[in-house]
Structure formats: C-alpha cells, structure tokens
Amino acid sequence: MSKIKIPEEINYKRRRLCGVAAVTVAAARFDMFGSADAPSNNVSPAQQPMTANGGTDPYPIPWLDKFGSHNQAAGPNNEPSHIYHFKGRVLRCNAFTGMGTDNQGNRIAFGAPSTDYGVMQGEYWAARAPQHGTFVHI
Amino acid sequence: MVPANEIHDFHPPIAASGLFWVVPVPEGALTISEDGNSLTLEMQNVRVIDQPRFPALDSIGTPARMTFKLACKSTGEPVKYEDASKHFRFTGTRASCQLEAHVEVPSIGFSWKSDPLNASKAAFAIIGEEVNGRYYDN
Numbered sequence: 001m002s003k004i005k006i007p008e009e010i011n012y013k014r015r016r017l018c019g020v021a022a023v024t025v026a027a028a029r030f031d032m033f034g035s036a037d038a039p040s041n042n043v044s045p046a047q048q049p050m051t052a053n054g055g056t057d058p059y060p061i062p063w064l065d066k067f068g069s070h071n072q073a074a075g076p077n078n079e080p081s082h083i084y085h086f087k088g089r090v091l092r093c094n095a096f097t098g099m100g101t102d103n104q105g106n107r108i109a110f111g112a113p114s115t116d117y118g119v120m121q122g123e124y125w126a127a128r129a130p131q132h133g134t135f136v137h138i
Numbered sequence: 139m140v141p142a143n144e145i146h147d148f149h150p151p152i153a154a155s156g157l158f159w160v161v162p163v164p165e166g167a168l169t170i171s172e173d174g175n176s177l178t179l180e181m182q183n184v185r186v187i188d189q190p191r192f193p194a195l196d197s198i199g200t201p202a203r204m205t206f207k208l209a210c211k212s213t214g215e216p217v218k219y220e221d222a223s224k225h226f227r228f229t230g231t232r233a234s235c236q237l238e239a240h241v242e243v244p245s246i247g248f249s250w251k252s253d254p255l256n257a258s259k260a261a262f263a264i265i266g267e268e269v270n271g272r273y274y275d276n
Binding site: 055057058059060061062063067069070071074075076077078079080081082083084085086087088089090091092093094095096097098099100101102103108110111112113117118119120121123125133134135136137138 | 144145148149150152153155156157158159160161162163167168170174177179181184186193204206208210219221224226228230233235237238239247248249250251252253257258259260261262263264265266267268269270271272273
C-alpha cells in the first residue's frame with residue numbers, strides 16, 4: 001500500500017475542517033434527540049459499519065451478442081443461462097409464433113426468431129457467497 | 139411484434155450490471171412437475187418496457203406491464219451442450235413450449251391479449267440442468 005504524506009499546512013486545514021465537522025455532528029445529534037427512529041448509538045444506518053462484498057444480484061453471462069449485449073440467442077450449442085456462476089435448472093426457448101387482439105379489435109401477430117424466454121432456478125454466486133433464486137429472462 | 143412491421147417489443151430493462159432482460163420470479167409463480175419434465179411459469183403485471191426500436195442505442199422504452207403464462211414439457215430427446223472455453227455445460231432434453239400473454243402500455247392506452255396458450259408454439263426449446271462459471275469445474 002502506498003502512503004501519502006500530508007504537508008503541515010494541509011494537515012492544519014484538515015484539523016480545522018474536523019473541528020467544523022465536529023460542531024455539525026453535535027448539532028445533528030441535538031436535532032435527533034428524542035426521535036423514535038434514531039438508532040440507540042445515534043449513528044445513522046448509512047454510517048453503520050457494514051460488509052462490502054458486492055450485491056447479491058446475479059452476474060450476467062460474459063459473452064456479448066452482435067449488439068453488444070450480455071445475451072445469447074437460444075439455439076443449439078449456445079449458452080442457455082443468462083446468469084453466470086450458476087448451477088441449476090434451466091429452460092430456454094425461442095422463436096414463438098402466435099396471434100392476439102389489441103384493445104381496438106385489431107388482430108396482431110406476435111413472435112419472431114428472437115422472441116425468447118429463459119427460466120433459471122438454482123444456486124448462483126454473488127456477494128462472494130452462494131445465493132439461491134429463480135429468475136426469468138423475458 | 140413481427141420484425142418486418144414490428145410495432146411493439148416488450149422486455150424488462152437491462153440491469154446496471156448488464157444482466158440482460160432478467161427479473162426475479164416471485165414465490166409460487168413457477169410450478170414444476172414431480173418428474174421434472176413439465177414446467178409452468180405464470181407471472182402477473184411484470185414491469186417491462188415497450189421498446190420497438192431495440193437494439194438501437196437511442197431506442198426509447200415506454201413503461202408497460204406484462205402478464206403471461208409459459209408452459210413447457212420435455213420431449214424426452216436428450217441434448218447436451220458443452221463449451222469448455224466458455225465454461226458451461228447443459229444436460230437435458232428438447233421440449234415443447236407454449237405462451238399466452240397480455241400486455242398493457244397505459245401511457246398510450248394500448249393493450250393486447252394473445253390467443254389461448256394452445257394457439258402458440260416455440261420453434262426451439264430445451265429443459266435441463268446447467269453449470270457454468272465457477273461451478274463448471276466442480
């Protein structure tokens with residue numbers, strides 16, 4: 001780890017800033033006095049010590065499609081899951097075709113080679129630990 | 139909904155992580171048969187966007203809602219896809235899938251409802267188990 005030397009002048013200013021900060025914190029504590037929501041140690045949740053392992057949202061697959069998205073078209077030999085570091089059940093399907101009706105009574109077809117769905121249920125790795133969940137790609 | 143004259147394209151937004159059009163499945167929305175050969179996913183009022191000009195980078199997404207039912211069944215025909223360079227292995231079977239959906243775009247007063255489930259079909263579908271990423275070598 002590299003160290004940064006603080007010149008005396010800057011250090012002095014820093015001490016002055018700390019002094020101002022201390023007054024501000026004291027005022028803030030006064031304002032919170034008697035608040036039912038205040039934590040018992042008078043430290044806001046944002047200032048509480050916490051872990052920092054990243055979020056539990058799944059990672060996308062690393063591969064990019066021709067449009068630059070972390071997406072693989074459904075098809076033989078393609079990655080079926082949209083979640084990386086994953087093990088579990090997968091459903092992948094595409095090229096839906098069908099018909100429907102809009103609220104004006106117009107008959108409108110749906111479906112294209114890229115009309116796809118994917119279901120993933122199982123374990124995935126995020127926040128440096130195994131997570132479990134069920135997800136759908138629409 | 140058909141590429142040549144596509145007028146709507148419904149999907150979730152891409153996540154900040156790059157996770158592509160994936161949303162969590164609520165408890166109870168996914169039903170799997172005891173033998174694991176059939177899967178039904180039903181979700182109501184999924185928050186999606188209508189983005190007809192995707193994948194254009196400047197394509198506008200209009201908030202929309204989607205309710206859908208996806209039903210898939212294994213055909214029993216075995217399938218195995220594996221790519222060691224991409225660290226994924228899928229083992230499963232081909233499947234048949236059908237979809238019915240209802241979409242609404244409140245801001246433009248548009249809604250559309252598909253014909254019943256059995257009036258649709260998917261040209262490609264697979265169902266099975268996958269491992270990828272850190273789970274591939276374990």
